[in-house]
Amino acid sequence: xxxxxxxxRARSTSSPAKPRRRPPAGGRLALLVATRKGAWIYLGxxxxxxxxxxxxxxxxxxxxxxxxxxxDRRTLLAATRTGHLGPTLFRSTDLGRTWAEAKRPPAFPKAxxxxxxxxxxxxFWLTPGHASxxxxxxxxxxxxxxxxxxxxxxxxxxxxxxxxxxRYAEWTGGAQGGTPNGPKLHSILVDPRxxxxxxxxxxxxxxxxxxxxxxxxxxxxxxxxxxxxxDPANLSFHDPHCVRYSPARPDRLYQxxxxxxxxxDRPSTEWVRIGRNMPRRVxxxxxxxxxxxxxxxxxxxxxxxGTTVWPRTSxxxxxxxYVTRNAGRTWRRLDGGLPERQAWWTVKRQAMAADAGEPVGxxxxxxxxxxxxxxxxxxxxxCLARHLPEIYAVEAAEADGVR
Amino acid sequence: MKVLIPSPLxxxxxxxxxxxxxxxLSQALDDLDRRYPGLRFRMIDEQGRIxxxxxVFVDGEQVxxxxxxxxxxxxxxxxxxxSGG
Numbered sequence: 001x002x003x004x005x006x007x008x009r010a011r012s013t014s015s016p017a018k019p020r021r022r023p024p025a026g027g028r029l030a031l032l033v034a035t036r037k038g039a040w041i042y043l044g045x046x047x048x049x050x051x052x053x054x055x056x057x058x059x060x061x062x063x064x065x066x067x068x069x070x071x072d073r074r075t076l077l078a079a080t081r082t083g084h085l086g087p088t089l090f091r092s093t094d095l096g097r098t099w100a101e102a103k104r105p106p107a108f109p110k111a112x113x114x115x116x117x118x119x120x121x122x123x124f125w126l127t128p129g130h131a132s133x134x135x136x137x138x139x140x141x142x143x144x145x146x147x148x149x150x151x152x153x154x155x156x157x158x159x160x161x162x163x164x165x166x167r168y169a170e171w172t173g174g175a176q177g178g179t180p181n182g183p184k185l186h187s188i189l190v191d192p193r194x195x196x197x198x199x200x201x202x203x204x205x206x207x208x209x210x211x212x213x214x215x216x217x218x219x220x221x222x223x224x225x226x227x228x229x230x231d232p233a234n235l236s237f238h239d240p241h242c243v244r245y246s247p248a249r250p251d252r253l254y255q256x257x258x259x260x261x262x263x264x265d266r267p268s269t270e271w272v273r274i275g276r277n278m279p280r281r282v283x284x285x286x287x288x289x290x291x292x293x294x295x296x297x298x299x300x301x302x303x304x305x306g307t308t309v310w311p312r313t314s315x316x317x318x319x320x321x322y323v324t325r326n327a328g329r330t331w332r333r334l335d336g337g338l339p340e341r342q343a344w345w346t347v348k349r350q351a352m353a354a355d356a357g358e359p360v361g362x363x364x365x366x367x368x369x370x371x372x373x374x375x376x377x378x379x380x381x382x383c384l385a386r387h388l389p390e391i392y393a394v395e396a397a398e399a400d401g402v403r
Numbered sequence: 404m405k406v407l408i409p410s411p412l413x414x415x416x417x418x419x420x421x422x423x424x425x426x427x428l429s430q431a432l433d434d435l436d437r438r439y440p441g442l443r444f445r446m447i448d449e450q451g452r453i454x455x456x457x458x459v460f461v462d463g464e465q466v467x468x469x470x471x472x473x474x475x476x477x478x479x480x481x482x483x484x485x486s487g488g
Contacts, residue, residue, distance in 0.1 A: 083486040084456035085411055085445040101441045107449035117450040 027073070029355055030095070030399040031373075033365055034063035037389035039078060041066075041096055043402060048361050048375050051384055057096055065350060067126040068095075068397035069152070071134050077153045079123035079139070087122040089139075091153050095399055104155040106139050106147035108163065116174070118163075120145060125350070126153075127188040130195030140185030144172045144202050146214060161215035162200075162208075171205045171219070173236030186349065187243035191250055199243060199253070206238035207255065223271035225259040241287045242349040249296035252327075256289040256301055256349070263328050274328025278303065282315050282322070282333075288352035292360060292377075297327045300334070300354075300362060300378060304346040312367075313344040321352075321362070321378050334378035345370070350393035365391030404473060406435060407480040412446070415439040423479070428459065429469040431479060446481065456484040 029044040031051070040055035057063075061080045069075040074095050081087040089102040111117040120141045129136025129148075139147040139156060146159040158164075165171070172183060183204040191197035196213045199220070206221040219235055226237040239258035246252040251266040261275030261284045275284025285306025292298035300323045305311045314320070320335035351365035357375075364372040364381075369388035372381045406423045408416045416439050423438070425431035429451075436443035446457045451469065453459060459466050460480040461473065473479070 082411060084454070084483045086448060086454050088441065088445065103440065105444065107444070109449070111450060117452075119448045119450055119452075 027398050027400055028402045029357075029361075030068060030397050030402075031353075031363055031371065031384075032066040032068060032076070032393075032395040032397065033371060033385070033388065033391060034066040034078070034350070034393040035365075035369065035389040035391050036062055039063045039066045040385070040388065042371070042385065043399070048355075048357065048373070053385070054096060057099070058090070062122070063392065064122055064124050065126045065393045065395075067128065067395055068399060069128050069137075070397065071128065071131060073398055073400040075152060077126050077137065079126055081122045087120055087141075089123060089153060089156075093152075095402060097403075102149075102154050102156065106141055106145065106156045106158075108145060109158060116169075118143060118145065121182050123147075124184045125186040125188060127190060130190050131192065133195055136195075138188045138190070138198075140188050140200065142182035142184045144168075144183055144185040144205060146185055146188070146200065148214070159214040161210070161212075162217055165217060167235075171208075171235040172202060173204050187240065189243065189245050189253075191245075192247070193250060199245070201240035201243040201255070203239045203241065203258075204236050206235045207240050207243055220264070220269055221271070222269050223264075223273070224255075224257060224262060225273065227259065242289045244289055244291045244299075246291045246296035247293045252291075252296045254289055254291055254299045254328075256286050258285070258306075260284045261286075261289070261301055261328070272328070274324070275301075277324075277329060278322060278331050279333075282320075283307070286347075287349035288347050290352050290354045290362065293354060293356045295325075298323065298325050298377075299328070300352070302347040302352055302364065311344075313346055317342050317344050319343050319345065319366075321364070323378055334374075335381075336379055337374075337381035338372065344368075348392055350395075351391050353394045353396040355396040356398070361396065363394050363396055365394035367391065404431065404476075405478040406431070407478070409481055409483045411483050411485075412442055412481065415442040415445075426473060427469070428461065428466060428471045428473060428479070431473060432469070456486045458482040458484065 031042040033040045038056035038059040042051040064079045066078045076092040078090045088105045090099040092099045108118040123139045125140035127138045135152040137149040137153050146162040147156045149156045187201035189199040198210045208217045210217050226232045230237040242256045253264040255262040260273045262271040263274045264271045278284040286303040290300045305315045320333050322331045345366040345368035353363045355361040359377045362374045371385040373384040374381045423431045423434045462477050
C-alpha cells in the first residue's frame with residue numbers, strides 16, 4: 001500500500017512523543033493480572049520491591065484482559081466469561097473495589113436471513129481510545145469483531161466498517177472456527193498523534209490499518225510470511241500474535257507472528273523479519289512482544305518452542321526473554337534469575353508488559369501461574385507471585401486514588 | 404411464574420427462585436432481564452439462541468424454542484452444565 005496523504009500529514013505534524021509523566025503523590029504502580037480463573041491486582045511501592053495483592057476478583061471466571069484507563073488512572077475494564085455463561089464486561093471506577101456489568105457488552109447485530117449469524121464467544125482484547133477522547137474504548141473479540149464504546153465501556157457498538165467489510169470473510173477465513181479457542185482480533189493500536197488512525201491484528205487475518213476511525217481498512221501484510229506451502233496472498237493464512245508500536249516513535253511497529261518477529265517503519269508497508277537474527281536454536285516463534293516506552297530501538301520478546309507439534313513451552317525447558325537494542329539487528333538473552341532447566345511454561349500474547357520507570361520494569365505472567373518481574377529491563381528476574389491460575393494477560397499501569 | 408435460578412446466575416438475582424411474567428418463554432426471559440439486567444445475555448446469544456451449556460425446562464420438560472407459550476401455573480427451571488474446568 002502506498003503512503004497516503006493522511007499518513008504523510010500525520011508524520012509531518014508529529015513531534016516526538018513526550019515521556020510519560022511520573023505519578024503524582026498517591027499514584028501507585030498496578031500490575032493487572034488476568035487469569036483463566038479470575039483477576040488479581042498487585043500494587044507496587046515506588047521501589048517496585050514490595051507488592052500488595054488485591055484479589056481475587058471474579059474468582060472462577062475466565063478473564064481475557066484487565067485494563068486500566070490511562071486517562072483517569074482509576075477506571076478498570078475486565079473482559080470476562082465462564083465455561084457456560086455468555087461473555088460480558090465489567091467496569092470499576094474505583095480500581096476494583098466495586099464492579100458493575102456493562103449495560104450492552106460487545107455483540108454482533110442480529111443476522112438477516114441468509115447472513116452468517118455471528119456470535120461473540122469472548123472479548124479478547126481491550127484498548128483505551130485516544131487521550132483526546134475520554135470514555136472511548138475499543139474491544140476485539142473472538143470470532144473476529146471490532147467494537148467501540150463511547151461511554152467508558154458501558155455500552156458497545158460494532159465497528160461496521162470492519163465487521164461488515166466486503167472482504168471480511170476473505171480476511172478472516174469465515175466467522176466461526178479457526179485457531180484453538182477461536183480466531184482472535186487483538187493488538188488494537190490507536191495512533192497517539194491521531195485518533196482516527198488505527199491498526200489491528202488478527203490470528204487468521206493479518207494486520208490492517210484504518211485512517212478514518214475504522215470506517216475503511218487496508219491490509220498491511222507485505223513481507224509477512226505464512227506457514228510453508230500456503231499462499232501469503234490469502235490473508236486468512238496470516239497469523240500475527242502481537243503487534244505493538246513504539247510509544248516514542250509511533251511510526252515504528254514491531255510484531256511477533258506465528259512465523260517470526262518483524263519490524264515495520266511507516267510509511268514503508270514492508271515488514272522486515274528481524275527474528276532471523278535470533279539464535280537459530282531458539283528461533284523466533286512466540287506470542288508476546290513489548291516495546292520500550294522511550295527507546296524505539298529496544299524491544300523484548302519471549303520465545304517459545306514452535307517446532308514439530310508446537311509444544312508452546314519454553315525452548316528446551318529454559319525460559320528466557322530476548323532483547324534487541326538496535327531495532328532487531330542483534331538480540332541478547334535475558335534469563336538471569338529465571339529457572340535454568342526443567343521449566344516448561346511460556347508467556348501468552350497479552351502476558352508481558354513494561355512499566356514507564358527508569359530503568360524500565362518488565363513483567364511476565366506464565367502459563368504456570370507465576371508472575372516474574374525485572375526492575376532492570378530484563379537483566380535480572382524475580383518471582384513476584386506464584387500458584388495463580390494460568391495467566392492470560394498482564395498490564396502495568398499507574399493508578400491514582402489507591403486506598 | 405416461579406423461575407429456578409442456577410448458582411452461576413445468582414449474582415444477578417441474589418436468590419435461587421424468583422418471579423417472572425410473560426406469555427412465552429422469551430417474554431419471561433425479557434421480564435427477568437428487566438428485573439435483573441444482564442442476565443438474559445449470559446443465557447441467550449445475540450442471535451436469539453440458547454447458549455451451548457444452558458438448559459431451560461418448563462415444568463420438567465426441556466425447551467429449545469424461546470417462542471414456547473407459557474401457561475398459567477407453569478414454572479421455569481434454568482439449568483447449567485458446569486462445563487469448563
